[in-house]
Amino acid sequence: MIKAEPRTILTFLYNYFEVVRDLFEFQTHDGIITREDFDHICQKHGPNIKNRLREYRIIRPVGSDYEMRDVYFKMMEFLLLEFKPLLPETIEKYKGAITELFLKIRKGEAADRDILQERIKNLSRQVREFVDLVERNAFRLLNETRDLKSNIDRIEYKDKVHKASFWIEYYILPLNKILDVNHSESVTNKLVEVSEYANRRRLDFADESVRLEFEKLYIQLIQTNTDLLRQSKILTNELLPLLERIRTESLILTGWIEFLRNPYKVETPPLLKGSRTMVYAKDMLYKVREFFEQFQQNEAIVFEDDTADFDKWIFDRDLFKSRLQEQLPVNDFFNWCVKMLAKDFKEIETEKFFAMTGLLFDEDLSIEFPKKNERTTIMTTMSKISVPKLKVEPALKIR
Amino acid sequence: MVYPPHHRQIVEELMSGKFLLSNEEHFNSLRENEAFYTEFFKVSFDLDLHLKTEYAFLLSKETQENFSRDVSIFIAILSYELDKDGRNFMEALDFHEFTMEEVDRYFENSSFIDLIESNKTLRDQDSRRTLINGMARRNIVVKNFEDRFSFTEAYKVFVDFAKELAIKRMAQDTAVNQN
Structure with a gap:
């Protein structure tokens, strides 16, 4: 039993990651961590660290030496993406486990519901582990074969072929056999069979909770199928033609493969970032002028209320009526209006003009329309008005 | 003046x-x-x-320039896939007119799919088109039609970078082996 809180262990891993990584590397390289190596790794960090490594069950003694516990080893493999290539025999064992569980599920459909559900869950776990191993192995094989292609060690072509043949014979071809869905003995083929069965049972199994378990298994297998297809494609396109691929070699390709190992840790050509403010912006002159002009305004700016500028002209009917009567008869009334307004204003507004025309309705005046179509054009600030030439005379009064 | x-x-x-x-x-x-x-x-x-x-x-001394990294990854994967396809990738970069469809095919079937999917300028067809348009604006590629492009001589900046990286790594490797 571990007394420490999970968070304490994670903090320890975070703080002493280098120690755990060194232990992992020794274990990967030698298969074991010798006492001397262990002492050497721990000596820099004080005596307490050894106790902690044991207390948190990160390592365990093997005779006088040590080994990293599997759960930590796998976590470090995953974090560092340093997977050990597994012989396909190790992966193939999942076929046995999956087949056996599948058989028991089919035969035990009528048996206890709980054990049936447990078997389905176990089958699901086996599938998950299988896919995980295939992905890790394909990843490692890809790295190995890219190393061969990159050939950073500059090994001879003969040795390269020898290495490639080794990978193909012991790792790539057997893995391909495991993944080949058309091969009756492949694990993938078995998974297709399980998937078809799960698909039927998720719909027609009598018990609802078991139906749900089959449903989950079926969904998982659809995803598994996609993942395995992707791995199979990598095998066919990239790993199987390895001998052909290592025939050519290029320094540039070596560089690209090295770069793609971790493209975010290498400094790429430092291109200039396009600047938004161009030195020769087309509107630069105007921008500069605008900038300087804002400081040129020295006079105080006074804002006046809009209403203060209101034109207060009010039509004085009596005044204009008396003026009109003084000048009667007027041959062109509208023109007369314009003349009157022109005395007081430079421009004649339509509104003022219309106010003046109101005089026409005065009862003391008589209006005569022209016999021909004689018209006058009046120009105001806003309009051009065509009006008839009206003659205005004093009205005859009947007594 | x-x-x-x-x-x-x-x-x-x-x-x-x-x-x-x-x-x-x-x-x-x-x-x-x-x-x-x-x-x-x-x-x-x-x-x-x-x-x-x-x-x-x-x-530039500006190191936050992601464009250069994205272009490097793009050319690296394209070169790798062309070589895998049995083609002389240098010849292709020099003279070949690429179609967008061809590029999509290479990227979608690449074993670097995890890297491609995690990079927002490479992850799908639209993002790749945006990247290629950006490369065209900088004269790294020239677009012959809407869906066709060829590399200009400017791609050599990136190829030189790969070459230098390989030489540096090989020198490091030799140093480690000697120690």
């Missing part, structure tokens, strides 16, 4: 991060006045002018 011919165009294009190519008229003016421009960019903007036989560009 009299400035060299096409001065404004040269400065404008280089300052926008564009590569000037040897087949462009203003490139000759830049080449003929190399000393002037080297000093001009250094004194005015503290930028280094790199003038090669086939192209010219400005180098």
Whole structure:
């Protein structure tokens, strides 16, 4: 039993990651961590660290030496993406486990519901582990074969072929056999069979909770199928033609493969970032002028209320009526209006003009329309008005 | 003071991060006045002018430039996939007219799919088109039609980078082996 809180262990891993990584590397390289190596790794960090490594069950003694516990080893493999290539025999064992569980599920459909559900869950776990191993192995094989292609060690072509043949014979071809869905003995083929069965049972199994378990298994297998297809494609396109691929070699390709190992840790050509403010912006002159002009305004700016500028002209009917009567008869009334307004204003507004025309309705005046179509054009600030030439005379009064 | 011919165009294009190519008229003016421009960019903007036989560009000290990384990954994967396909990738980069469809096929079937999917400028067809348009704006590729492009001489900046990286890694490896 571990007394420490999970968070304490994670903090320890975070703080002493280098120690755990060194232990992992020794274990990967030698298969074991010798006492001397262990002492050497721990000596820099004080005596307490050894106790902690044991207390948190990160390592365990093997005779006088040590080994990293599997759960930590796998976590470090995953974090560092340093997977050990597994012989396909190790992966193939999942076929046995999956087949056996599948058989028991089919035969035990009528048996206890709980054990049936447990078997389905176990089958699901086996599938998950299988896919995980295939992905890790394909990843490692890809790295190995890219190393061969990159050939950073500059090994001879003969040795390269020898290495490639080794990978193909012991790792790539057997893995391909495991993944080949058309091969009756492949694990993938078995998974297709399980998937078809799960698909039927998720719909027609009598018990609802078991139906749900089959449903989950079926969904998982659809995803598994996609993942395995992707791995199979990598095998066919990239790993199987390895001998052909290592025939050519290029320094540039070596560089690209090295770069793609971790493209975010290498400094790429430092291109200039396009600047938004161009030195020769087309509107630069105007921008500069605008900038300087804002400081040129020295006079105080006074804002006046809009209403203060209101034109207060009010039509004085009596005044204009008396003026009109003084000048009667007027041959062109509208023109007369314009003349009157022109005395007081430079421009004649339509509104003022219309106010003046109101005089026409005065009862003391008589209006005569022209016999021909004689018209006058009046120009105001806003309009051009065509009006008839009206003659205005004093009205005859009947007594 | 009299400035060299096409001065404004040269400065404008280089300052926008564009590569000037040897087949462009203003490139000759830049080449003929190399000393002037080297000093001009250094004194005015503290930028280094790199003038090669086939192209010219400005180098920046700005390290946050993601565009260069994205283009490097793009050319690296494309070169790798072309080689895997049995093609001479250098010849293809030099002379081949690529179609967007061809590029999509290479990227979608690449074993670097995890890297591709995690990079937002490469992850799907639309993002790749945006990246290629960006490369066209900087004269790294030239778009012949909407869906076709070829690399200009500017791609050699990235190829040189790969070459230097390989040499550096091989030297490191030799040093480790000797120790």
